[in-house]
Amino acid sequence: MSVRFDPHAVSTPTDVALPLPPRMPRLPPAHIARMRLSERLLADDCRLRLLCAPAGFGKSVLINECVRQKPGDTHLLWLDLGGRACSIDELLKRLCACLGRDPEQGLEPEASLILLLERVARPLWIVLDDYPRAPAPQLDACIDRLLDVPNESVRWWVSSRRQPPWKLPRLILQGDLHEVQAEALALNAEELRRLLLEHRLVVTETLFQQLLQGSEGWPAGVCLMLLHADEQALRERLAAGTPLLRDYVQREILDEQAEDVRQALVSLACVPRFSAQLCRHLFEGQREGLFEALKTRQLFMRATDNCGEWFRLWRPLAMILPLMAVQAPTQVHVRACQWFAARGDMRDAVEHALKAGQPDVAANFLQRYGQEQLLIDDNVSYFLKWRAEMPQDLFGSTTRLIILHGWALILAARLDEAEECLLELGRFFPQPDARRQVQLLAHWQALHGFLARLRGEPQAREYCLQALEALPEHAWAQRVLCCQVLTQQAMAEGQGELAQQYNNQGMRLARLKGSALYEAMLSIDRIQLLELDGELDRAVSVLDESLEILRGQVRHSPIIGRLQLLKGHLLACMGLDDEAGDAYRCGRLEAEMCADAYAFFGYVGQAELAARRHMFASAYQWLHEAERLAQWRHVPESRFRGIFQLVSGLACLHRGELAAARNTFQQITSVYAGGRYLSPSGFYELLPRVRRYQALIELLEGRADQASAQLQGLIDEHQLRQHPLLACECRFTLAEALHGDGRYAEAEQVMRKALDEAARQGLVKPLYELQQRHPQWLARVLPGGGSLRERLLRQAQQAPVAQESGEPSLSDRELTVLRLIAQGCSNQEIAEQLFISLHTVKTHARRINSKLGISRRTQAVALAKARGWL
Secondary structure: OOOOOEOOEEOOOOOOOOOOOOOOOOOOOOOOOOHHHHHHHHHOOOOEEEEEOOOOOOHHHHHHHHHOOOOOOOEEEEEEOOOOOOOHHHHHHHHHHHHOOOOOOOOOHHHHHHHHHHOEOOOEEEEEEEEOOOOOHHHHHHHHHHOOOOOOOEEEEEEEOOOOOOOHHHHHHHOOEEEEEHHHHOOOHHHHHHHHHHOOOOOOHHHHHHHHHHHOOOHHHHHHHHOOOOHHHHHHHHHHOOHHHHHHHHHHOHHHOOHHHHHHHHHHOOOOOEOHHHHHHHOOOOOOOHHHHHHOOOOOEEEOOOOOOOEEEOHHHHHHHHHHOOOOOHHHHHHHHHHHHHOOOHHHHHHHHHHOOOHHHHHHHHOOOOHHHHHOOOHHHHHHHHHHHOOHHHHOOOHHHHHHHHHHHHHOOOHHHHHHHHHHHHHHOOOOOHHHHHHHHHHHHHHHHHHHHHOOOOOHHHHHHHHHHHOOOOOHHHHHHHHHHHHHHHHHOOOHHHHHHHHHHHHHHHHHOOOHHHHHHHHHHHHHHHHHOOOHHHHHHHHHHHHHHHHOOOOOOHHHHHHHHHHHHHHHHOOOHHHHHHHHHHHHHHHHHOOOOOHHHHHHHHHHHHHHOOOHHHHHHHHHHHHHHHHHOOOOOOOOOOHHHHHHHHHHHHHOOHHHHHHHHHHHHHHHOOOOOOOOOOOOOHHHHHHHHHHHHHHHOOOHHHHHHHHHHHHHHHHHOOOHHHHHHHHHHHHHHHHHOOOHHHHHHHHHHHHHHHHHHOOOHHHHHHHHHOHHHHHHHOOOOOOHHHHHHHHHOOOOOOOOOOOOOOOHHHHHHHHHHHOOOOHHHHHHHHOOOHHHHHHHHHHHHHHHOOOOHHHHHHHHHHOOOO
16 A cells, blocks of 8 residues: 655554564563553553663563554554664664655754654654663764654653663653663562463472572573473472573673673672672772672662662572582682671671681681570571581580570470580580589579470479579670579469569669660560450550560561560450451561571461361361471470460360360360479460360350359469459359359359459450350340440440449559558559559559548558458
């Protein structure tokens, strides 16, 4: 068909659909459409679409995919520059050929181009594929001016490995630029799955994640790895690459770089993280600004922090470059080791010393490894890895290394191995003098005490008390840990006041040394004391405060994970199941990232939530995962003795399998009831909960009178130990037992009292059992709509109910304050023991006086003793 052109306007009849140019490349085999990108590019009506990314990110393919969807009346000029400079004259000739007219006579090429573009009337897309990789000043300046041509019919599509020096900020402000960079061009999970389907390849989820993360979504790298691959071949290629992939990296990436940049890349491929200062140390004597030269190449570096200080090499390069190196970069590791050691970063210093083949240097650096560092990130895993990599005699050559190894094993809950480690200290006895003999023995006692506590052995207290008498002043971290053991031991024995004293002692020492990590670790015990005291809201508040402080100090820590797991437990007690599930998940992920065995509690918590919702298959799956984790981490059964059985028995109880539940709970009491073992850390209410469930089984099997007697005994015991939360739980079950025994008026009275206590404490968990078995009774005593928590909160807002005798009612916290006043504690001492402010203590004291109608502390104590409250 012949087309005539207006001499003053470049256009064609609107009813003609213009074909694609014959030189336009075809789409590659196994191509997958990337609609998340193409739809946005096509929808955005802007003057310039710039795809700027390194080699192999599919820039040309994406533009190809887009222009195949161009409107039928749109001219298309596809100019493949091949990464080389293009003359302005050539650009003019190609554009004239596309539009079917000759260049203007007597004008310079650039002026002719501007005139030509000004006269374009029909839509025109100009594609500059693979824009020059090296600076091309003449072409850069020309295109910059052409982008200013005020013709809405002209649109530019440019793919480039470097960002052209055009006036891009102005285009952004005008809304005339749509830029796509490497991060957006990387394959996401959904696109990678479709690409695997195109290659008819099915892989495990683990291998899929390894491919996604290892390639960082680099399309060229993924396609070259998938070429003629099965699952086993792909697994091997992820570790060693392929000849084709190495050749691609050499030709498309390395050959374009200057020699010093290539050498720097090979060196940095061996360094997990680096900064500008480290690079200057590594490449001392080379050209100035080498780091900046690397940083301008967006392909090579990825930031690892929010401050832009630390970087890592792009993962595909970090994997492939060491395979292409002709010699091991020993000198790089030596220099990196020196640099990290000089700035006190022992973890990286040890890593580089071992990679440099200098285990004796690594052992020397480990002598300076602070015990507190074991509580940051996954340093415990690294420490145990170093132990496996270093010679046996070298790692056990000093008492310092053995003690650190023992603490690392204890934190990893590998208790049997920790005990074997303690035996190695025996080789260093006797010491040269009595002082060092006593101090080394104290270190052994501290380790043995912590180990005994984790196993639930009562001897833990004696070990730690003896250690505290002899530990030197500089061993403050071990002293803090001994205080924690004594706190937990007292909690497990139901001695709340003694636990508070030990916790205060450890907290003061941690604060004196400015250790946010140890303070947060001790806060876990403090929060659990508040829980047993029935102060759930206060416990969550203290927990959130501890998390905020700790996150200001470190990015990741096992302590952060443990706090989040504890938050999940508290929220579950308060009836906030969805929030509790989120907290359990976050805590479990944090603990797993830090290789902390406490991730176990995340699985157990999710199992208990699932059982409460009658999702029994899910509950048993969570328990299975918890058991698998314990086995994988080499955690002995003694560490979590009873916890598996507790949740498993609870699931049986919810399902109505009373015989199975009774048998499971009996196994727990046979272990713990005799005093041979104490409840594990974090589950201090293990035995009280089991006893309540055993009484509940008696009730459900028709023995309501026996259940009532058992529950009343439990309530008296919990009140004696000042555990109002456990007493409240038992009171709900006692009300149910009295109701089942036909003592309805008494049951109603006990139920009302339990509701008042639960409302003050914010305790919702016992109500779920009542809702399951007695929904009508619960609806009557706790009326209104909404969730159980909302109904209980409304109960808390009602006026306080007088006690049976007509005496004024004191809250659980006010009774606790009154008991401490009776012991002769000052307001400041009460504040420290209860972890509340001095102002709050004074407020409680005023309320006590007001309710009792007296004005002095001595009168309040005398009245409380007369009424039997103390």
